[in-house]
Ligand SMILES: [Zn+2]
């Protein structure tokens with residue numbers, strides 16, 4: 590089979606590998622699509638883990654082989670996978686800190702080498718301890734919708750960390766795919782969302798996803814990705830009007846900007862909550878007025894990864910299309926162009942939101958392309974597909 594192998598910093602190569610062999614309690618799944626996720630991009634760009642590995646963990650596909658001890662699945666089942674599943678019984682799990690559970694930290698899906706998700710391959714092996722995380726995709730839903738369960742779960746988990754009451758005002762900073770999911774899930778829970786971004790096209794979509802108000806933070810520094818002084822002042826004035834001077838009940842920071850996080854902290858009311866969702870790089874520091882935590886009782890929270898116990902609820906939200914993820918999927922690349930997909934996801938064009946990679950028949954004919962491994966940027970638009 591073909592797979593995209595991480596061979597070192599920014600080095601992704603198309604390689605031919607043996608089909609993964611499965612044990613008696615395992616599944617072999619033929620990959621249909623796999624989402625390109627910022628956490629994988631970070632590992633590829635910063636070489637935070639040793640090569641070789643096959644990344645890709647937002648995977649959906651078809652069961653093609655079953656170990657003899659597997660129950661509850663059949664060949665031909667269309668499934669969405671979770672590469673991490675907690676044990677539900679350790680000290681961390683009892684505290685619902687599932688992402689800190691030792692079993693959860695193990696990756697249970699691989700296409701070869703050290704398990705790393707494996708979705709950027711034609712086939713993956715699903716190990717026994719992550720079988721509880723395999724979700725069947727209803728006939729009316731697409732593989733792409735199945736591949737979105739994992740990111741949606743991470744967002745719903747984060748939303749549930751907030752102590753909100755219906756009607757509360759929440760700012761969601763950044764309207765990429767994750768920010769848009771926050772906007773919609775918060776709206777479904779009865780919150781009034783102010784969505785901010787620097788791209789008008791994303792703010793338009795935020796309205797469709799349930800934002801009550803939008804604010805373009807580009808202001809006087811359009812390219813910086815953060816609000817300049819003029820934009821900040823006008824955002825502060827806007828928030829004053831919206832909340833009668835009280836301040837935000839919560840703010841979700843879905844952009845990796847310290848400046849945005851600090852601004853949001855000042856926009857909170859006393860006892861409000863700041864939730865960080867994009868600050869995943871270790872070692873970076875920023876100043877926080879600790880009295881805003883101690884005296885003003887503002888909570889500084891983070892949330893990472895998925896909550897297994899929310900899995901059924903997430904599947905219902907996505908498959909019923911109450912949270913319709915289809916408008917979030919803007920690009921799809923053949924497996925042979927994974928490197929290009931990762932490049933686009935790392936520096937998205939204004940029209941790019943969620944990017945998927947998927948093996949298709951054309952990829953074999955494209956192998957010469959793959960060998961050159963120097964894609965032209967204009968081919969991005971050739972790969973665009975309509976996922977509706
Ligand atoms: Zn992910």
Ligand SMILES: [Zn+2]
Nearest residue numbers: 676679682690
């Ligand atoms: Zn555990």
